[in-house]
Amino acid sequence: QVQLVQSGAEVKKPGASVKVSCKTSGYTFTNYGITWVRQVPGQGLEWMGWINIYNGKTNYAQNLQGRVTMTTDRSTSTAYMELRRLTYDDTAVYYCAMVQGLSIENSFDPWGQGTLVTVSS
Amino acid sequence: QSVLTQPPSVSGAPGQRVTISCTGSSSNIGAGYEVHWYQQLPGTAPKLLIYDTTYRPSGVPDRFSGSKSGTSASLAITGLQAGDEADYYCQSYDSSLSGPWVFGGGTKVAVL
Numbered sequence: 001q002v003q004l005v006q007s008g009a010e011v012k013k014p015g016a017s018v019k020v021s022c023k024t025s026g027y028t029f030t031n032y033g034i035t036w037v038r039q040v041p042g043q044g045l046e047w048m049g050w051i052n053i054y055n056g057k058t059n060y061a062q063n064l065q066g067r068v069t070m071t072t073d074r075s076t077s078t079a080y081m082e083l084r085r086l087t088y089d090d091t092a093v094y095y096c097a098m099v100q101g102l103s104i105e106n107s108f109d110p111w112g113q114g115t116l117v118t119v120s121s
Numbered sequence: 122q123s124v125l126t127q128p129p130s131v132s133g134a135p136g137q138r139v140t141i142s143c144t145g146s147s148s149n150i151g152a153g154y155e156v157h158w159y160q161q162l163p164g165t166a167p168k169l170l171i172y173d174t175t176y177r178p179s180g181v182p183d184r185f186s187g188s189k190s191g192t193s194a195s196l197a198i199t200g201l202q203a204g205d206e207a208d209y210y211c212q213s214y215d216s217s218l219s220g221p222w223v224f225g226g227g228t229k230v231a232v233l
Binding site: 062108 | 123154155157159166167168169172173178208210212214218221222223224225226227
């Protein structure tokens with residue numbers, strides 16, 4: 001079955017960078033997209049961006065432009081999300097999810113288990 | 122402020138029917154884009170509940186249903202159960218600068 005397994009929790013200092021991985025299995029990696037969503041503890045879901053694995057194109061949320069980069073490694077069917085210049089407001093659980101196709105109207109399913117990133121001095 | 126507006130909470134007794142609204146605009150739901158719903162049980166990752174406005178993934182009970190009209194969409198839960206206590210989020214495509222994908226702010230369902 002399709003599975004997305006994310007890397008473990010991270011603690012970073014303000015100004016640092018974090019790179020979260022999302023290892024996929026159970027499907028043809030290049031036929032779908034991967035999206036990243038974050039959730040500040042106790043708050044709602046915030047869409048961060050996505051990568052079309054077939055052609056490598058990315059699309060990021062406007063408020064994260066310039067700080068976020070999404071990449072993939074086709075050899076290991078793994079997606080990565082790097083966020084730079086971290087601030088306390090970036091403390092959140094970060095989720096990856098499979099985009100059910102390569103269309104703008106596709107849903108996200110399944111999701112990874114989430115990775116808690118804590119920004120603390 | 123979310124682009125898609127949901128009520129913060131709804132509640133109902135076991136067995137009752139509750140509905141959750143998701144109000145958008147002409148740049149998302151009103152433009153005809155599909156709406157998806159996710160259920161997030163406490164301490165877990167979100168799970169797809171309804172896709173393409175009205176369809177249920179395999180394994181989702183038919184107590185859950187989705188609909189859309191104009192610039193709004195709705196999720197209905199019939200025969201409410203204790204296990205339905207969760208946060209529910211709507212999501213759609215948005216053609217404005219907010220997008221391209223946006224979520225509602227989430228609705229907490231409480232079973233009384």
